[in-house]
Amino acid sequence: MSNVFTSNPIVLDTFSAIIDVASAIGLPSGHSFKLESIEWQTPTTLTHICVITDAASGNDIFNETCTTANQSVIKYFRGTLIKNLYIAASGVSSGKVLITLCKE
Numbered sequence: 651m652s653n654v655f656t657s658n659p660i661v662l663d664t665f666s667a668i669i670d671v672a673s674a675i676g677l678p679s680g681h682s683f684k685l686e687s688i689e690w691q692t693p694t695t696l697t698h699i700c701v702i703t704d705a706a707s708g709n710d711i712f713n714e715t716c717t718t719a720n721q722s723v724i725k726y727f728r729g730t731l732i733k734n735l736y737i738a739a740s741g742v743s744s745g746k747v748l749i750t751l752c753k754e
Contacts, residue, residue: 659689659748662737668706671735671749680705680734684752685727688712691746692720698743704733711735716744 654661655675662669672681690700693716700723702712711732714723722745729752737747 658753659687659750662742662747662749663745665737665742666739668739669735669737669741671737682731682733683735684729685711685732685735686729686750686752687724687726687748689722689724689748689750690714690742691722691748693723693743693745694719695744698745699741700743700745700747701738701741702747703736703738703741705736706738708733708736 653664653669655671660671670679673679688702693700696716696719698716700712700714701710703709704711712725735749
């Protein structure tokens with residue numbers, strides 16, 4: 651499978667390159683989103699990581715380490731305005747990321 655930016659939730663499963671979510675969906679880099687949740691699905695190995703920031707070398711929005719293999723981790727934002735979503739090429743070790751935006 652490949653990353654899907656045209657759905658809600660946005661589904662990311664390929665992390666071999668930098669992901670700038672705003673740019674990927676055709677918006678200016680740095681565009682803000684009202685975020686409902688981020689879910690890291692089924693990380694496969696203990697100590698694997700998932701780090702999502704608001705810009706390159708920016709503030710952490712989601713920063714988790716796998717403590718139980720194949721157990722998903724979800725964080726709710728409930729409409730919090732986030733300045734972009736950015737994942738470095740090494741930002742997700744395994745699994746899939748679902749980003750749910752608030753419906754406007």
